[in-house]
Amino acid sequence: MLEKFRHYRERIKEGMLRDMWRQTLWIYEYARLYWKQMIFYTLLGLAGTLVSLISSLISRDMVDIITGQQAGLLARTFCLYIGFSVGNVLISQISNYFANKISISVDNAIKADIFEKMLLTDLESIQNYHTGDLLTRWSSDASNISSGVLNWIPNLVIYTVRFVSTFAVVFYHDPMFALLALIGMPVSMLMSKTLLRRMKGNNERSAAMSAKMSGFNQEAFSNIQTIKAFDLIRLYAERLRGLQREYLTMKLEFQKMSMATSILLSIVGLAVSYSCYGFGIYRVWSGAISYGTMTMFLSLSGSLTGTLNQLVSLVPTAVSLTTSAGRLMDILDMPKEDFSDADQVEQFAGQNRSDGIGIVFSGVSYAYHNGKQVFCGADFLARPKEIVALVGPSGEGKTTMLRLMLGLLHPQEGERILIGETDGEKIAVDPSARRLFSYVPQGNTMFSGTIAENMRNVRPEASDEEICEVLKAACAWEFVEKLPDGIYSMVGERGGGFSEGQAQRLSIARALLRRSPILLLDEATSALDVVTERRVLRNIMSTTEPRTCIVTTHRPTVLSICQKVYRIREQKCVQMQEEEIRQMMREF
Numbered sequence: 083m084l085e086k087f088r089h090y091r092e093r094i095k096e097g098m099l100r101d102m103w104r105q106t107l108w109i110y111e112y113a114r115l116y117w118k119q120m121i122f123y124t125l126l127g128l129a130g131t132l133v134s135l136i137s138s139l140i141s142r143d144m145v146d147i148i149t150g151q152q153a154g155l156l157a158r159t160f161c162l163y164i165g166f167s168v169g170n171v172l173i174s175q176i177s178n179y180f181a182n183k184i185s186i187s188v189d190n191a192i193k194a195d196i197f198e199k200m201l202l203t204d205l206e207s208i209q210n211y212h213t214g215d216l217l218t219r220w221s222s223d224a225s226n227i228s229s230g231v232l233n234w235i236p237n238l239v240i241y242t243v244r245f246v247s248t249f250a251v252v253f254y255h256d257p258m259f260a261l262l263a264l265i266g267m268p269v270s271m272l273m274s275k276t277l278l279r280r281m282k283g284n285n286e287r288s289a290a291m292s293a294k295m296s297g298f299n300q301e302a303f304s305n306i307q308t309i310k311a312f313d314l315i316r317l318y319a320e321r322l323r324g325l326q327r328e329y330l331t332m333k334l335e336f337q338k339m340s341m342a343t344s345i346l347l348s349i350v351g352l353a354v355s356y357s358c359y360g361f362g363i364y365r366v367w368s369g370a371i372s373y374g375t376m377t378m379f380l381s382l383s384g385s386l387t388g389t390l391n392q393l394v395s396l397v398p399t400a401v402s403l404t405t406s407a408g409r410l411m412d413i414l415d416m417p418k419e420d421f422s423d424a425d426q427v428e429q430f431a432g433q434n435r436s437d438g439i440g441i442v443f444s445g446v447s448y449a450y451h452n453g454k455q456v457f458c459g460a461d462f463l464a465r466p467k468e469i470v471a472l473v474g475p476s477g478e479g480k481t482t483m484l485r486l487m488l489g490l491l492h493p494q495e496g497e498r499i500l501i502g503e504t505d506g507e508k509i510a511v512d513p514s515a516r517r518l519f520s521y522v523p524q525g526n527t528m529f530s531g532t533i534a535e536n537m538r539n540v541r542p543e544a545s546d547e548e549i550c551e552v553l554k555a556a557c558a559w560e561f562v563e564k565l566p567d568g569i570y571s572m573v574g575e576r577g578g579g580f581s582e583g584q585a586q587r588l589s590i591a592r593a594l595l596r597r598s599p600i601l602l603l604d605e606a607t608s609a610l611d612v613v614t615e616r617r618v619l620r621n622i623m624s625t626t627e628p629r630t631c632i633v634t635t636h637r638p639t640v641l642s643i644c645q646k647v648y649r650i651r652e653q654k655c656v657q658m659q660e661e662e663i664r665q666m667m668r669e670f
């Protein structure tokens with residue numbers, strides 16, 4: 083016995099069972115937040131069980147009164163029976179209503195929590211996952227957890243209580259009959275053991291397949307233009323069919339296992355009910371029990387077998403629950419961004435509101451997780467209110483430098499600090515300091531909604547006048563004012579309905595509205611003509627806000643309005659001399 087216990091303890095510590103245990107503890111952390119809902123849900127289930135048990139007892143009395151084996155008031159028993167049957171229906175409907183209400187609110191709460199935690203995850207770590215995969219984990223796996231949290235534990239309690247109470251009632255009337263109703267139990271137990279092993283692998287494969295399909299669909303739908311332009315419709319349609327075939331083969335394989343399980347369980351169920359049936363007839367024939375008791379036995383033996391199967395079916399649910407928990411834990415266990423310095427940043431921002439904020443990098447080295455070394459001892463300085471350009475060949479590290487400034491990436495070596503006008507004031511660059519930046523990344527980053535909604539994403543209290551003002555500064559007003567709905571015109575997904583240059587100007591306007599002391603423009607004016615580009619940059623710097631501006635560019639025309647130019651090359655960031663800049667402009 084002790085040996086067996088040690089054996090199981092060892093198995094729990096290593097391998098699959100250890101993972102399942104860890105995942106169960108993780109689910110428990112969520113489950114305990116919703117204990118009140120779970121108790122309520124459980125009580126509803128138990129009330130249903132109680133009412134249906136009482137109905138069975140009344141039905142027994144009723145049959146016995148009709149067949150003359152028991153004296154009693156038929157009308158009263160009949161009314162009671164009808165009353166309890168209606169009560170049963172009402173309780174099950176009310177219980178469904180509350181179960182739905184609780185289920186949706188718990189699902190919402192868990193999803194909102196997981197959504198926020200996913201967004202707080204370190205950028206580089208989370209970007210290792212395909213967005214389709216992330217979406218599947220957030221939607222399907224989180225739903226699985228919420229329904230599991232709510233159903234699994236209460237159902238375990240409800241089914242166990244139902245099983246024990248039904249068994250007790252039958253046992254009280256006829257112990258032999260009760261034991262007969264349980265002859266299927268060893269088979270069910272054996273099945274649950276086999277199911278546990280097989281289901282774990284199946285669930286993992288199934289989740290990976292769903293992530294693959296969701297990734298494929300999401301990528302295909304967001305690249306319809308490219309698929310059409312390269313005449314890839316047939317190729318993509320064929321790829322989808324390939325994925326569907328793979329999905330079908332996998333599902334059929336699972337289905338075969340489920341069929342075998344169901345057939346076996348049904349045969350056992352049939353054997354049990356026929357044995358009970360035969361035994362019941364024998365007991366009535368021998369005068370040991372009444373007709374009413376036999377009817378009750380038959381319905382309760384069915385309920386016993388049914389409840390046992392429901393208990394067994396909790397095994398695959400538990401496995402799927404822990405698999406989902408494992409998939410979410412992969413994401414949620416990754417490093418999180420730390421916003422604990424928010425107060426310090428607030429204070430620093432207040433002290434430097436009128437003089438502006440600059441940024442200094444000293445000896446910064448950075449390599450991406452895949453080992454790609456981008457910087458090795460790089461230095462950079464932008465004093466408050468300066469406009470500084472970052473130039474360099476494609477792929478040398480300009481965008482990476484801006485991500486390091488935003489605290490989205492963390493250098494392996496070196497120091498990044500934000501400075502005020504006087505040298506004494508400084509704070510470290512970290513996620514809390516991100517609120518001091520406005521960023522216009524490469525590509526189209528507008529959200530779907532109106533222009534005004536896009537603007538108010540960064541400053542909800544902005545008035546229409548303020549929005550028009552920044553649109554003018556970004557040279558976007560000239561096309562927005564011609565739109566029939568002005569700032570209330572709709573922007574499609576990823577800036578749909580606007581040209582690349584127009585979307586860039588809208589993005590710049592949005593960044594300006596944020597009124598941050600440091601503005602980062604990552605080739606944000608690349609789609610504009612040279613004259614508009616210069617006008618935009620001049621407007622940005624001529625506003626009354628004390629703004630430091632860092633621009634990455636491939637176009638030397640911008641350089642003449644910059645106070646400093648840094649060149650990124652061979653993992654270093656070096657300030658260019660006047661003559662070098664002039665030479666660069668001449669060669670362009």
Ligand SMILES: Nc1ncnc2c1ncn2[C@@H]1O[C@H](COP(=O)(O)OP(=O)(O)OP(=O)(O)O)[C@@H](O)[C@H]1O
Nearest residue numbers: 450451452454456475476477478479480481482483
């Ligand atoms: N998420 C990432 N993981 C691994 N390597 C990356 C990642 N992002 C960029 N890189 C690599 O880092 C290097 C610098 O990329 P970065 O985007 O900073 O260049 P860039 O100078 O901005 O280029 P461009 O002018 O073309 O925009 C490139 O070699 C790129 O392959």
